Amino acid sequence: MLIFWQNYISLIILCPILIRAVSNQIRNLKPEHLCQEEGNFCIKPKEIFLLYDVNPVEGFNLRRDVYIRIANLVKKINNERIEFRFKLVLPPWHNLYHWKSKQVQQSMLDWKNFFDINSLKEYIPVIELSDIINETNGTLILDQIYFLENDFENFNNEPFNKFLFQDNCDQKIYFKEKEFIRGNFWGYGHKIRAKKCQKIKFRGTNFYLGDNLIKILRQQDSKFLMIDRAEAVIHQDYGQSEYWKCRKSMKFSHILVDKGLDLVKSLNTDEKKKIGGNYLAVHLRRGDFLKHRPSVSIEQICKQIKMVLDQVNLERVFIATDGTESGN
Numbered sequence: 001m002l003i004f005w006q007n008y009i010s011l012i013i014l015c016p017i018l019i020r021a022v023s024n025q026i027r028n029l030k031p032e033h034l035c036q037e038e039g040n041f042c043i044k045p046k047e048i049f050l051l052y053d054v055n056p057v058e059g060f061n062l063r064r065d066v067y068i069r070i071a072n073l074v075k076k077i078n079n080e081r082i083e084f085r086f087k088l089v090l091p092p093w094h095n096l097y098h099w100k101s102k103q104v105q106q107s108m109l110d111w112k113n114f115f116d117i118n119s120l121k122e123y124i125p126v127i128e129l130s131d132i133i134n135e136t137n138g139t140l141i142l143d144q145i146y147f148l149e150n151d152f153e154n155f156n157n158e159p160f161n162k163f164l165f166q167d168n169c170d171q172k173i174y175f176k177e178k179e180f181i182r183g184n185f186w187g188y189g190h191k192i193r194a195k196k197c198q199k200i201k202f203r204g205t206n207f208y209l210g211d212n213l214i215k216i217l218r219q220q221d222s223k224f225l226m227i228d229r230a231e232a233v234i235h236q237d238y239g240q241s242e243y244w245k246c247r248k249s250m251k252f253s254h255i256l257v258d259k260g261l262d263l264v265k266s267l268n269t270d271e272k273k274k275i276g277g278n279y280l281a282v283h284l285r286r287g288d289f290l291k292h293r294p295s296v297s298i299e300q301i302c303k304q305i306k307m308v309l310d311q312v313n314l315e316r317v318f319i320a321t322d323g324t325e326s327g328n
Contacts, residue, residue, distance in 0.1 A: 045085040048217065049132060050074065051142070051226040053091050053186070058231060059098055066230050068246045073206040073233075074124045075242060077214065084217060087125040089132055092186040097288070098322050108187040116251040123249040133191055142194035143222035145169060145181065148232040151201040161204040163212045169197035173228075194226070205236035279316040280309055286323030 052070050054063055074086045093109040110128045111117060120126050133140050147169045151162050174183040180193040202209070213225065227233075237243055252260075264279075282305060305317055 043082050048084050048086045049089050049224045050086050051089040052230040053228045054231045069206045069233050069235055071124050071246045072242050073210040077210050090126055090128050092129055114253055116253055119249050119251040123246050140192045142224045142226050145194045145197040145226045147199045148202040148229040149199055150232045151203045161208050164201040166199040166201055169199055202232050206233050207236045209233050279318055280314050281318045284319050284321035
């Protein structure tokens with residue numbers, strides 16, 4: 001009986017709180033968010049397409065991590081907000097610094113070349129940029145670009161989070177042409193333009209950015225938003241459950257998996273061993289890495305690799321490197 005009354009009292013306390021929370025969200029709805037189905041009241045969320053980009057010099061791994069930050073943001077908004085439904089537009093891959101095989105076409109590459117799109121969609125709604133351009137009849141007009149600028153001023157003397165509107169975007173990256181903002185846009189500059197571009201001094205997490213995007217969307221009618229320099233956004237829940245759910249959804253495409261299996265097969269000369277036999281994989285960064293960090297000789301690296309091979313009782317090693325035959 002005591003347990004019953006405890007639960008009853010808990011419901012009495014929680015119900016007004018829940019009703020107030022739902023009422024606050026409904027109060028913020030615009031007429032276009034409201035609908036009727038068979039005479040019943042319903043809510044029709046507005047679809048928002050979110051594009052993002054990072055500093056062109058950044059590599060594959062950081063870009064993959066930035067995707068997780070933005071995807072976690074999209075997931076949180078879609079789970080908690082009833083007036084908006086976000087879909088993440090995947091930025092094409094192009095001419096990364098560490099891609100040395102210049103004989104291979106490296107510009108305007110869709111994500112399907114690297115990741116399983118259906119697996120990504122199991123976590124959040126996503127769409128390739130090339131597909132959204134096709135859906136908009138070959139021309140995509142962005143409502144707003146927000147160019148994030150890291151802010152470390154007064155870092156120890158003010159709250160960590162900062163979202164401060166600044167002047168228009170840097171004319172070296174985006175430029176005004178008649179009434180629109182133009183830029184490279186991953187090689188789609190002839191098909192994409194924007195109405196506005198504004199710089200923001202930003203310091204904060206992905207969820208903090210999401211809260212500010214919701215405030216903006218409630219004040220202006222936008223459908224296509226873009227966040228540039230998204231690497232400025234940090235994780236709020238790095239290593240937590242949502243982080244890993246997103247990370248696990250980033251399965252490599254069948255194209256890469258098949259090429260990997262072909263490579264393993266070509267390396268496996270022992271017919272008695274199954275394809276995919278054990279080997280040690282080493283990522284050996286040289287090139288620009290040596291310019292900014294103390295050099296480690298190839299001889300020292302070989303000794304380290306040999307030590308690990310002995311520890312794990314393996315004989316074969318696969319080395320991925322941007323180094324040259326001279327060891328640089």
